[in-house]
Amino acid sequence: MSYPIVFTTLLLTGGLVAEAQMEPLDIELPRPMFVGTPSNFDVERLEEPHEAGRPPFLAPAGITNVALDKPVYSSGEPRTGELWRVTDGDKEATSYSVVELDAGHQHVTIDLEDVFNIYAIIIWHYHMSARVYHSVVVQVSDDPDFIFDVHTLFNNDINNRLGLGVGEDYHYVETNEGKLIDAMGVEGRYVRLHSMGNTDNDFNHYIEVEVYGN
Amino acid sequence: MANKTKTAMDQKIYNPGLIITGMCLLFLLAAPVIAYSGNGIAERTAEMTGVISGLERSDADYPEYTKLIEEIFSGRRNFREAGPILNEFLMAEENHAGRRYFFSELQKTANRRAIQYLQDHLSHEITGDLALQTLQAIPGSNINRLLRRSFSDAPSSIQAGIITALGNRRDESSVRFIAGHIDNDNSQLSRAAISALGTIGTERSADLLTEAMKRGNHPEQDYIASILVENAGHFFSDNQQTSAFDIYSSVIDTDPPVPIAAAAIKGMMETTTGDPAEILKQYLASSAPDLKRELTGLVRILPDSYDNGIELLRMEGITESEKIRLIMILAYRGDRSIHDELKYFLEHDDPSFREPAIHALSKIATAEDIPLLVRIASTTSGREQELAREGLYRMSGDEVDDIILDKALTDIPPHAAEFIRAIGNRNIPGGATVLLESAKSIHPAIRMESYRSLGMIGQPEIVNQIVELLIKSPDGRERRILGNILYMVAIKGDQEKVNTSGIKRYLPIHLSPDVRSELISVLGRIQNPDDLEIFLEHLDTDDMHLKNNVIRALHDWPDAGPKKELREIVEDTDDMRLRTLALRAHNQVVMNDPDLSHVEKAQSLEFGFDYAINNNEKKLIISALGRLPVIESLRILVDQMSNPDLLPETESAILDIVQDVNAGNPVNTRKELERALYFTDNEEIKKYIRD
Numbered sequence: 001m002s003y004p005i006v007f008t009t010l011l012l013t014g015g016l017v018a019e020a021q022m023e024p025l026d027i028e029l030p031r032p033m034f035v036g037t038p039s040n041f042d043v044e045r046l047e048e049p050h051e052a053g054r055p056p057f058l059a060p061a062g063i064t065n066v067a068l069d070k071p072v073y074s075s076g077e078p079r080t081g082e083l084w085r086v087t088d089g090d091k092e093a094t095s096y097s098v099v100e101l102d103a104g105h106q107h108v109t110i111d112l113e114d115v116f117n118i119y120a121i122i123i124w125h126y127h128m129s130a131r132v133y134h135s136v137v138v139q140v141s142d143d144p145d146f147i148f149d150v151h152t153l154f155n156n157d158i159n160n161r162l163g164l165g166v167g168e169d170y171h172y173v174e175t176n177e178g179k180l181i182d183a184m185g186v187e188g189r190y191v192r193l194h195s196m197g198n199t200d201n202d203f204n205h206y207i208e209v210e211v212y213g214n
Numbered sequence: 215m216a217n218k219t220k221t222a223m224d225q226k227i228y229n230p231g232l233i234i235t236g237m238c239l240l241f242l243l244a245a246p247v248i249a250y251s252g253n254g255i256a257e258r259t260a261e262m263t264g265v266i267s268g269l270e271r272s273d274a275d276y277p278e279y280t281k282l283i284e285e286i287f288s289g290r291r292n293f294r295e296a297g298p299i300l301n302e303f304l305m306a307e308e309n310h311a312g313r314r315y316f317f318s319e320l321q322k323t324a325n326r327r328a329i330q331y332l333q334d335h336l337s338h339e340i341t342g343d344l345a346l347q348t349l350q351a352i353p354g355s356n357i358n359r360l361l362r363r364s365f366s367d368a369p370s371s372i373q374a375g376i377i378t379a380l381g382n383r384r385d386e387s388s389v390r391f392i393a394g395h396i397d398n399d400n401s402q403l404s405r406a407a408i409s410a411l412g413t414i415g416t417e418r419s420a421d422l423l424t425e426a427m428k429r430g431n432h433p434e435q436d437y438i439a440s441i442l443v444e445n446a447g448h449f450f451s452d453n454q455q456t457s458a459f460d461i462y463s464s465v466i467d468t469d470p471p472v473p474i475a476a477a478a479i480k481g482m483m484e485t486t487t488g489d490p491a492e493i494l495k496q497y498l499a500s501s502a503p504d505l506k507r508e509l510t511g512l513v514r515i516l517p518d519s520y521d522n523g524i525e526l527l528r529m530e531g532i533t534e535s536e537k538i539r540l541i542m543i544l545a546y547r548g549d550r551s552i553h554d555e556l557k558y559f560l561e562h563d564d565p566s567f568r569e570p571a572i573h574a575l576s577k578i579a580t581a582e583d584i585p586l587l588v589r590i591a592s593t594t595s596g597r598e599q600e601l602a603r604e605g606l607y608r609m610s611g612d613e614v615d616d617i618i619l620d621k622a623l624t625d626i627p628p629h630a631a632e633f634i635r636a637i638g639n640r641n642i643p644g645g646a647t648v649l650l651e652s653a654k655s656i657h658p659a660i661r662m663e664s665y666r667s668l669g670m671i672g673q674p675e676i677v678n679q680i681v682e683l684l685i686k687s688p689d690g691r692e693r694r695i696l697g698n699i700l701y702m703v704a705i706k707g708d709q710e711k712v713n714t715s716g717i718k719r720y721l722p723i724h725l726s727p728d729v730r731s732e733l734i735s736v737l738g739r740i741q742n743p744d745d746l747e748i749f750l751e752h753l754d755t756d757d758m759h760l761k762n763n764v765i766r767a768l769h770d771w772p773d774a775g776p777k778k779e780l781r782e783i784v785e786d787t788d789d790m791r792l793r794t795l796a797l798r799a800h801n802q803v804v805m806n807d808p809d810l811s812h813v814e815k816a817q818s819l820e821f822g823f824d825y826a827i828n829n830n831e832k833k834l835i836i837s838a839l840g841r842l843p844v845i846e847s848l849r850i851l852v853d854q855m856s857n858p859d860l861l862p863e864t865e866s867a868i869l870d871i872v873q874d875v876n877a878g879n880p881v882n883t884r885k886e887l888e889r890a891l892y893f894t895d896n897e898e899i900k901k902y903i904r905d
Contacts, residue, residue: 071691077739145766147794150830159866163837165830166862 024056030091047170067211093128103202116213126205135196140188342372381410412441459485476508524551545574576605592628638667672703677716731763738767774807816846840867843874855893
């Protein structure tokens with residue numbers, strides 16, 4: 001048997017096996033707090049809502065939320081709430097579950113306490129009412145200072161307000177579905193999420209962040 | 215003799231002068247009558263027609279119309295002439311607005327003629343409703359009689375209205391008349407009669423309704439029952455409790471639908487002279503499941519003095535769901551008799567029973583229940599744990615605090631952790647002493663809860679002790695947590711400048727770099743301006759790890775005090791991390807300084823481009839320049855456009871500041887923008903040059 005044929009066969013078989021191990025990510029959603037997704041916000045580049053709900057996200061079988069109960073740090077002291085709530089598993093839009101950070105550029109960093117291959121990050125800012133958060137940037141790194149080996153997975157800071165580069169991603173309206181970011185298997189230990197106020201006020205909020213990986 | 219001589223009187227009577235004068239007088243008196251009759255009718259008719267028919271127009275002259283109505287019905291106009299004109303107008307289907315206006319005006323007139331006119335219109339389909347409405351608004355028993363008299367000639371739709379009107383007028387003299395229609399084959403009339411009797415609301419009308427209901431075969435049986443329940447409510451409001459009670463019990467005896475039965479039983483409970491609990495028990499015991507479910511809610515209206523809810527829970531036929539519902543209601547009433555019944559539900563397999571049971575326990579718990587709540591809190595999670603903890607936090611009583619303080623140091627670890635948590639949440643006086651002790655526990659959970667509670671109730675007086683804990687903390691995670699707690703406690707109180715002496719006194723002693731770093735980090739968050747020297751001293755260290763931490767601590771310093779030292783580090787070091795941290799901190803403190811001008815800031819930032827280790831760091835500087843609208847910033851940004859990887863960022867920053875820069879320095883702005891066009895085709899930049 002010729003080696004090219006063997007090689008090609010193995011490649012295809014391996015691909016099929018890999019394909020077979022992908023499955024829709026099972027995401028438990030909190031209760032929706034409003035019906036429909038309004039789109040009359042004065043922001044540039046606003047994503048169209050998924051009227052029929054977000055399509056399933058395929059990820060390797062068996063991945064879990066590796067951010068659950070992991071320590072969270074922030075750029076400034078929370079005005080209300082406690083940072084551990086960002087990874088406590090409670091995604092409901094209640095005053096009990098939300099952490100509010102000061103106005104302006106703020107970020108939270110989740111220490112996964114080990115290096116993981118990350119496939120999806122889901123963010124729930126405050127979704128009690130429809131609003132859009134500004135300058136949302138999501139980064140993953142092995143470096144706690146985010147100097148080296150930094151992967152920017154999402155950036156809708158279209159004016160480089162945060163100094164992390166001009167973003168090309170779209171603004172989106174907060175809903176109970178959260179914002180799912182495809183992390184494409186990137187490796188990292190620290191996940192940092194930036195924002196800079198929202199269409200309702202200048203403050204920054206997090207209800208929950210999930211990081212799916214293995 | 216044929217010719218008789220006439221007497222003087224005769225001569226006077228037959229005086230021709232007098233006759234002629236009399237005829238003239240008669241003519242003068244009759245002239246208006248003659249003028250008014252005959253040929254005047256046509257003119258008056260035309261005039262009235264013009265006014266009346268004009269009412270339907272949008273520009274109708276209402277005052278003139280009102281005047282005309284008043285003249286007609288007061289007799290100043292000939293009704294025989296006016297009547298047909300009015301009728302023709304009113305009977306025309308399309309004259310909606312005019313018709314309504316007419317009847318509303320007639321209500322103001324309301325004299326005999328008007329009332330008669332209204333009565334005549336009761337029998338007409340088109341005007342009957344409005345006539346009825348108008349009559350209804352006119353007080354007087356004569357109207358009631360009139361309505362009754364008109365009933366038989368009115369169309370059936372108006373008949374129902376007449377009955378309703380008599381009800382709304384609360385005419386007691388019409389009760390018998392109305393009652394005669396309770397059994398009317400026409401259901402509309404029957405219902406109108408039932409409703410009207412309910413509205414009249416006398417004992418007599420209630421008796422008649424009750425009689426009809428008790429016959430048991432009335433097609434509107436349930437409707438009668440609901441009207442009677444409503445009636446009884448009015449009796450209750452008027453302090454006629456006995457009458458009300460009698461009505462309620464007669465209703466319940468007819469086995470009405472569940473909502474009516476529940477309302478009747480509720481009414482009985484409210485109006486009884488006996489024990490309402492006995493009534494509730496009686497019906498709880500005997501009712502069908504649907505009704506039982508409704509009745510459990512009636513526990514709420516039992517008198518405050520009722521505290522024997524356990525008897526309700528133990529009644530036969532009460533399902534688990536009803537029991538748990540009863541438990542919640544009784545717990546909210548503070549009824550401790552249910553306490554023992556909770557045990558079964560606290561251990562139930564189904565969380566939908568466990569949760570309300572824990573909630574109920576939290577409402578009625580006393581010091582005796584502390585161990586139970588702590589056990590639940592330490593062995594559950596989520597909502598159940600929250601509820602148990604809440605029960606512990608809200609419990610009142612001096613002995614409760616003493617028990618918690620004692621058990622925090624003596625109970626087994628899972629329980630001790632809950633007690634320690636409760637110290638923080640209850641803000642127990644003297645709790646900090648216990649927490650400082652429990653924070654030294656060998657059990658991580660106890661330590662963590664102690665730190666947390668210290669953060670909640672600790673005051674600046676215990677800063678030293680927290681530093682001691684930090685120095686001895688077993689690992690980085692706990693050290694960082696303690697650093698956070700230290701910060702939270704140190705900044706409490708109304709201090710213009712936070713007293714950091716309790717932290718600084720530890721710095722001269724030998725500390726591990728990690729501990730020193732953490733203390734420095736706390737000082738960096740506190741930002742007492744007197745502490746800058748400490749940071750600058752520590753920047754001289756050879757320990758890179760510590761140095762990095764000092765620089766991190768300086769990142770948010772509120773002014774450019776450390777700027778020079780940070781810049782020196784940037785320019786001198788080959789360590790990329792150190793250089794980057796120092797550059798970021800340098801730029802941040804420059805931007806934070808309220809006393810530096812935009813020009814000075816821009817000039818301070820510029821050197822960073824020569825030392826930034828990659829484009830990401832340059833983007834940070836570019837973003838900062840985009841907030842400094844001065845020509846220096848513009849020049850620097852255009853310089854950076856030679857790096858194509860930074861083009862989107864530099865363009866964005868330029869567009870952020872160009873308008874303000876141009877306003878202050880148009881000539882040089884133009885020069886810089888023209889220079890920029892060597893690197894970009896950006897349309898907006900071109901537009902600025904064109905404009």
